[in-house]
Amino acid sequence: MQLAATWVMGTPPPALEREPVQADERDALTALVARVREGDPTAFERLYHATRDDVYAVLFKLLGPSPELDDLFQEAWIQLIGAIRRFRGESRFSTFAWRVCANVALKHLRTRRRRPEDLVNELPELPAVSGTPHDLAQAKESAALVHAALELLSPKKRVVFVYAELMEMRLEEIAQAVDAPLNTVRSRLLNARAEFPRALAEVQRLHRSRRPVHGGA
Amino acid sequence: MAAHESARLWDYARGRLSGADAEAVRAHVASCPSCAEALAAARVAVDALPRLGPPPRAPSEWKALDNAVLERARAALQPGPWDRLRDALSDLFTPRWTLGAAVFAAMMVAVVLWRPEPATPPSHWTAQVISTPGADVALVEGSQVQNDADGEVVLRLPEGSALAVRAGSSARLASLDASRIRLEVDRGEIVVAATHRDQRTFEVVAGGAIVRVVGTRFSVARTLDGTIVRVTEGKVEVTAHGQTTPVSAGEELTVTPTATKKRSLADEIREELAPIIEKLQGVIRPTPGTQRRVHAPQPAPGDPIHPAASDSARSAGSAPAPGDHTGTAPAPLPGSTAPSDRAEIASTAPGGSAPTADHGAASSAAAQAGSALAPNNPAATIASTAPDDSAPAERHRAATPAAPQAGSALAPSNSGPVASTAPGDSAPAERHRAATSAAPQAGSALAPNSPAATIASTAPGDSAPAERHRAATSAAPQAGSALAPNNPAATIASTAPGDSAPAAGYRATSSPTRPAGPALAPSSPPSIASTAPGDSAPAERHRAVSSPAPQDGSTFAPSSPPSIASTASDGSTPVASGHAAGVAVPPGGDDEWALPPLSDAGTSRPTTPGRATAQPPTERAERDPGKQWIRGAVDNVKKWLDVDWNAPFPPVGMSMMEYRVRQMEHLADAGSCKRVLPRADAWVAEFVTDAGTPPDLELYRTVELTRARCLDKLGRHEEAKKVRQRWNGR
Numbered sequence: 001m002q003l004a005a006t007w008v009m010g011t012p013p014p015a016l017e018r019e020p021v022q023a024d025e026r027d028a029l030t031a032l033v034a035r036v037r038e039g040d041p042t043a044f045e046r047l048y049h050a051t052r053d054d055v056y057a058v059l060f061k062l063l064g065p066s067p068e069l070d071d072l073f074q075e076a077w078i079q080l081i082g083a084i085r086r087f088r089g090e091s092r093f094s095t096f097a098w099r100v101c102a103n104v105a106l107k108h109l110r111t112r113r114r115r116p117e118d119l120v121n122e123l124p125e126l127p128a129v130s131g132t133p134h135d136l137a138q139a140k141e142s143a144a145l146v147h148a149a150l151e152l153l154s155p156k157k158r159v160v161f162v163y164a165e166l167m168e169m170r171l172e173e174i175a176q177a178v179d180a181p182l183n184t185v186r187s188r189l190l191n192a193r194a195e196f197p198r199a200l201a202e203v204q205r206l207h208r209s210r211r212p213v214h215g216g217a
Numbered sequence: 218m219a220a221h222e223s224a225r226l227w228d229y230a231r232g233r234l235s236g237a238d239a240e241a242v243r244a245h246v247a248s249c250p251s252c253a254e255a256l257a258a259a260r261v262a263v264d265a266l267p268r269l270g271p272p273p274r275a276p277s278e279w280k281a282l283d284n285a286v287l288e289r290a291r292a293a294l295q296p297g298p299w300d301r302l303r304d305a306l307s308d309l310f311t312p313r314w315t316l317g318a319a320v321f322a323a324m325m326v327a328v329v330l331w332r333p334e335p336a337t338p339p340s341h342w343t344a345q346v347i348s349t350p351g352a353d354v355a356l357v358e359g360s361q362v363q364n365d366a367d368g369e370v371v372l373r374l375p376e377g378s379a380l381a382v383r384a385g386s387s388a389r390l391a392s393l394d395a396s397r398i399r400l401e402v403d404r405g406e407i408v409v410a411a412t413h414r415d416q417r418t419f420e421v422v423a424g425g426a427i428v429r430v431v432g433t434r435f436s437v438a439r440t441l442d443g444t445i446v447r448v449t450e451g452k453v454e455v456t457a458h459g460q461t462t463p464v465s466a467g468e469e470l471t472v473t474p475t476a477t478k479k480r481s482l483a484d485e486i487r488e489e490l491a492p493i494i495e496k497l498q499g500v501i502r503p504t505p506g507t508q509r510r511v512h513a514p515q516p517a518p519g520d521p522i523h524p525a526a527s528d529s530a531r532s533a534g535s536a537p538a539p540g541d542h543t544g545t546a547p548a549p550l551p552g553s554t555a556p557s558d559r560a561e562i563a564s565t566a567p568g569g570s571a572p573t574a575d576h577g578a579a580s581s582a583a584a585q586a587g588s589a590l591a592p593n594n595p596a597a598t599i600a601s602t603a604p605d606d607s608a609p610a611e612r613h614r615a616a617t618p619a620a621p622q623a624g625s626a627l628a629p630s631n632s633g634p635v636a637s638t639a640p641g642d643s644a645p646a647e648r649h650r651a652a653t654s655a656a657p658q659a660g661s662a663l664a665p666n667s668p669a670a671t672i673a674s675t676a677p678g679d680s681a682p683a684e685r686h687r688a689a690t691s692a693a694p695q696a697g698s699a700l701a702p703n704n705p706a707a708t709i710a711s712t713a714p715g716d717s718a719p720a721a722g723y724r725a726t727s728s729p730t731r732p733a734g735p736a737l738a739p740s741s742p743p744s745i746a747s748t749a750p751g752d753s754a755p756a757e758r759h760r761a762v763s764s765p766a767p768q769d770g771s772t773f774a775p776s777s778p779p780s781i782a783s784t785a786s787d788g789s790t791p792v793a794s795g796h797a798a799g800v801a802v803p804p805g806g807d808d809e810w811a812l813p814p815l816s817d818a819g820t821s822r823p824t825t826p827g828r829a830t831a832q833p834p835t836e837r838a839e840r841d842p843g844k845q846w847i848r849g850a851v852d853n854v855k856k857w858l859d860v861d862w863n864a865p866f867p868p869v870g871m872s873m874m875e876y877r878v879r880q881m882e883h884l885a886d887a888g889s890c891k892r893v894l895p896r897a898d899a900w901v902a903e904f905v906t907d908a909g910t911p912p913d914l915e916l917y918r919t920v921e922l923t924r925a926r927c928l929d930k931l932g933r934h935e936e937a938k939k940v941r942q943r944w945n946g947r
Contacts, residue, residue: 044290060271077286081293146265193227197258
């Protein structure tokens with residue numbers, strides 16, 4: 001589990017150098033959840049602050065830079081609060097949280113399907129982080145195109161793809177998170193991997209065709 | 218070339234494959250252009266993916282989100298009692314399937330342990346003995362009806378049929394189920410007026426014959442020659458000797474032990490049965506299983522006998538004779554809805570001028586009327602008619618407050634009135650006394666604390682041979698009666714030992730049944746009627762009810778159940794209790810006797826024999842959804858038939874075209890052929906020119922035939938013939 005990932009755009013992705021989940025960290029979260037279930041008012045606050053950034057990051061990866069992200073973040077936490085009493089500690093809290101996030105994302109994605117032309121026309125404005133202006137502009141454009149390509153995947157495939165490729169989760173964890181059989185998850189992932197490059201190429205082509213031509217007579 | 222490595226290309230692009238696997242993919246991609254192309258695309262995608270990530274948020278940006286989430290969490294995470302219970306159950310039933318297993322196990326245990334209650338017949342499945350207003354006797358299944366008098370005992374069966382047990386006859390109500398009526402004739406003859414019920418079997422068993430009925434009038438008699446079935450209306454099937462013989466109206470079938478013989482019904486038999494059938498017609502009721510209860514008006518406290526009560530009683534056949542000092546049997550108020558809707562006994566004394574309504578079955582007559590006696594005058598009344606009673610005025614005599622003349626005495630604390638005759642009161646006209654003195658000389662004794670007891674007895678010296686009818690006799694050890702102090706509301710009628718009247722003719726033995734009358738306290742056990750040891754009347758004629766427990770010199774235990782005019786088939790405790798008769802004493806007074814919501818509850822059906830009653834829709838038809846549907850369909854058809862043909866628009870559901878055609882047909886029926894014919898011609902032209910094939914062939918045919926009828930009526934037969942020929946060939 002990546003807690004408080006500190007990846008900066010332009011640097012090598014930390015997901016590739018996935019760190020093993022610390023047992024102490026997991027135990028700490030489980031202990032916090034147990035205290036929340038017992039009614040400890042401070043435990044939830046600590047749990048929230050410990051997992052807030054991860055939940056937000058997952059929702060961002062699942063949904064892209066949506067203006068509704070904050071609302072969905074709150075929605076995810078409302079569901080987590082309601083479901084935390086049913087969490088019996090049989091799985092990791094992160095899996096439990098990703099499941100809630102997946103449900104929130106799926107519910108949102110099902111109601112928000114857009115055409116690729118619209119996606120390209122409305123490329124999200126991603127904030128620049130660092131680097132030269134050219135690099136920043138290129139990174140910004142590239143991230144926006146990836147999000148647009150993800151939009152072309154079906155919601156279920158998109159969730160599995162994001163969990164597998166961006167969250168570096170194992171198939172078993174994804175199966176738990178999306179409440180689907182392992183083979184179904186594997187099948188969705190294969191299809192998503194096959195579709196994503198094509199989708200990315202499509203949105204790039206569309207983006208190039210609509211880019212204004214500079215220079216000339 | 219090996220198989221494509223598309224499944225591993227993505228992992229290869231991300232560098233997740235080990236050395237051997239990576240080498241295999243590399244070798245394959247080198248020789249496979251499509252995989253090389255896919256790998257290139259995958260590398261582009263993989264390179265692009267890590268760039269996705271949320272931008273860092275400033276703490277101020279988080280603040281609003283944090284506050285919202287944490288505030289929500291504080292409110293939601295305070296565990297309530299239900300949360301604790303849910304958590305406990307959740308912990309208990311972990312994993313979840315154990316909850317389902319537990320529920321299933323509980324259901325199985327419930328199924329195993331559940332024992333259905335034995336079906337008990339509803340209280341309304343009783344046969345009512347029809348009589349004068351005042352009696353309220355209901356016979357339950359298994360009751361024996363025995364008539365040793367000269368008249369008939371008439372009963373109404375729960376599903377509406379009527380039954381007359383003729384003189385000297387005995388029958389048993391073997392089954393009073395809503396779906397099955399079964400009567401067993403032990404001796405003598407019964408006459409049946411059976412209503413038609415689709416899902417009910419009606420059987421009369423007599424000897425070796427079984428008579429099956431479907432809505433008819435017939436009689437079944439057991440004679441020395443065999444069982445005789447006489448049918449006056451409808452048709453029955455008689456099964457005997459293994460074969461079924463239909464017997465139609467006007468026929469008579471004799472079933473002997475060896476054979477069956479059918480012949481026409483003799484005129485004299487027909488004439489003999491006619492009055493009984495007529496009487497049954499007045500009793501028969503189409504609504505099954507209903508026992509109407511009528512809210513009897515509550516008399517005002519201290520109200521003396523209502524004048525109308527006496528009048529009513531007189532109208533029932535008894536007028537007070539000049540020497541009648543014992544009082545008049547109370548009768549229902551004129552405004553009372555229908556005392557006759559309670560259980561009644563109808564019996565005819567041969568000498569009586571009134572064919573029915575003469576015999577109060579037991580001491581409950583007053584109580585039945587409900588209003589004749591004031592609350593502090595809780596006396597029961599017994600009235601009966603001697604078989605040879607030629608003085609109708611002497612019939613109904615009750616114990617009333619005005620009674621203490623003629624030698625009667627009232628105990629000071631005895632609030633219940635006692636009427637008695639003096640020992641020397643042997644006037645032959647003093648025939649029927651329901652209640653006689655409690656004075657010692659009358660042979661009766663009332664305990665001082667017996668407030669509402671009524672003792673009807675005759676003095677020992679009252680040995681007039683006409684002392685025939687006593688509805689109840691004393692349970693006292695001596696000639697009179699003794700009531701236990703704790704038995705405040707018992708009603709006991711007795712005859713003195715010296716009463717050796719040759720004919721204690723009518724003994725409708727039970728009479729507990731005053732429901733709302735003040736004579737019976739809510740907890741009071743109803744009366745028991747029996748004959749004293751000396752009462753050796755040879756003919757106990759009308760025994761519509763026989764109370765088996767208190768026989769001679771009966772004792773009346775305070776806790777004894779209410780006696781009633783029936784005996785269970787096993788001869789055990791009387792079963793037709795006051796409750797079964799619908800007359801249990803209400804704890805809260807008359808208001809407790811609100812009528813059940815019956816369709817015909819508000820109508821008081823006259824019980825006068827020979828008067829047919831209006832037949833309300835049957836209860837079953839109201840309940841049966843199928844019949845409701847049929848009734849609805851019939852209503853719709855009626856509505857269809859009742860179309861207003863002068864209206865400009867068709868009724869709902871009918872097309873305009875059909876309406877016009879039917880309108881034309883209707884006018885033709887009404888004779889307006891001159892008006893119809895041009896219209897029909899226009900229609901025919903319209904039909905033909907419009908389509909070539911008419912839009913509705915049936916309507917077109919109707920128009921044509923209507924036109925033909927009009928042509929016929931106008932004398933243009935040839936044209937009509939052509940039109941018909943055109944259509945007849947189709």
